[in-house]
Amino acid sequence: MSRPAIAHIRLDAFRHNYRVAKQCHGGKALAVIKANAYGHGAVHCAKSIEGEVDGFAVACLEEALQLREAGIPEPILLLEGFFEANELPDIVANDCWIVVHAQWQLEILLSAKLAQPLQVWLKMDSGMHRLGLSVSEYVQAYERLNGHKNVKKIVAMSHFANADNLSSDHTSQQIEVFQNTIHALKQAARIELSLANSAAILGWQKIKRDWSRPGIMLYGASPIVQSSQVPVLKPVMQLTSKIISIRNIKKGESVGYGSIFTADKDTIIGVVACGYADGYPRSAIAGTPMAVDGIMTRLIGRVSMDMLFVDLTDIPAASIGSQVELWGNQVAANDVAKAAGTIAYELFCNVKRAHFQYFDASNI
Ligand SMILES: *Cc1c(COP(=O)(O)O)cnc(C)c1O
Numbered sequence: 001m002s003r004p005a006i007a008h009i010r011l012d013a014f015r016h017n018y019r020v021a022k023q024c025h026g027g028k029a030l031a032v033i034k035a036n037a038y039g040h041g042a043v044h045c046a047k048s049i050e051g052e053v054d055g056f057a058v059a060c061l062e063e064a065l066q067l068r069e070a071g072i073p074e075p076i077l078l079l080e081g082f083f084e085a086n087e088l089p090d091i092v093a094n095d096c097w098i099v100v101h102a103q104w105q106l107e108i109l110l111s112a113k114l115a116q117p118l119q120v121w122l123k124m125d126s127g128m129h130r131l132g133l134s135v136s137e138y139v140q141a142y143e144r145l146n147g148h149k150n151v152k153k154i155v156a157m158s159h160f161a162n163a164d165n166l167s168s169d170h171t172s173q174q175i176e177v178f179q180n181t182i183h184a185l186k187q188a189a190r191i192e193l194s195l196a197n198s199a200a201i202l203g204w205q206k207i208k209r210d211w212s213r214p215g216i217m218l219y220g221a222s223p224i225v226q227s228s229q230v231p232v233l234k235p236v237m238q239l240t241s242k243i244i245s246i247r248n249i250k251k252g253e254s255v256g257y258g259s260i261f262t263a264d265k266d267t268i269i270g271v272v273a274c275g276y277a278d279g280y281p282r283s284a285i286a287g288t289p290m291a292v293d294g295i296m297t298r299l300i301g302r303v304s305m306d307m308l309f310v311d312l313t314d315i316p317a318a319s320i321g322s323q324v325e326l327w328g329n330q331v332a333a334n335d336v337a338k339a340a341g342t343i344a345y346e347l348f349c350n351v352k353r354a355h356f357q358y359f360d361a362s363n364i
Contacts, residue, residue, distance in 0.1 A: 004242040005274045007351050011048035011360040013234035018049050020231050021214035025201045028054035032215035039348040043070040044358050061087050068094045081105050092116050099123050101131035106141050117152040126174040128161035135181050155192045163199035164223040199223040221333050221344035238328025241274035242321050256301035268312040272324045275306040279350035281340035288339035291325040292318050
């Protein structure tokens, strides 16, 4: 018997979501599998769409090397490019594409001696003000890279700050800034463009550009909570554990650290073998949804490192060993995230210690 906290990963659902993303946007799609595929396991996820994926995106060379060592042959884009000049030989040797987002990277790239030219995704800051060359630097940077011996091809990219907010006009403004700057380039008509993350793919469907960059939607969570037009995404991760203890609490008694839950009536409580060391958020408030043997119920008390409490008062059939879904099929990760003051991205990335089990209904 081993500890029953398990992250079940449905690779067929991942593949389904990739196809949805690609179809929804049109054009080519880089599957964003940075941060170990948002905690799902980058190599497994990558292999599940091998042969049909247009390419992958990761944060850095180390993440790309893990994929190359596992034999993944598809293009890999490094979303933050290189951090130091001494990464360039490995980037070339492993056939990665790089984002160039700052003037200092541009200077290093232009003066480097490379065995082969690189494909560059030149990033514009169109209004998010995180990474990217400013509009005033962009045209000159493009012209310097274009035709340079170290540069094979240039894709123009930018990233949205508010694409998940359908009532914000910031996204339209960013598109306009991007477009106007691209139009100023001599080769404008022939340049491949990339703008859309998941939120833009789902919420701004009129932006059709050559390359999309779906991340969170591949894992089955929509970044746009209020939208009826969102296509069906399948959850990829189901986090489950089991009940290892049950107690009957009398009205007025308290439960767990800090005694933050006091029963207002006689209450049956299950102790679940999953805690914040497994990635369940300690900040989740009482009432956060979970399911026991398929029946919806709620978290009570404070989440501890290895355990949490679930209300079994209305689930008399629950017993030691009953399965508890923390999120996945019945319990939306977005709902748990909301109750914990965070986003599904962070929940997924934080899952650890739980055993990972991979499933793939192939031929789907
Ligand atoms: C992480 C990332 C994405 C994917 O974003 P999602 O919101 O997960 O779809 C796309 N583009 C860039 C530049 C990113 O850093």
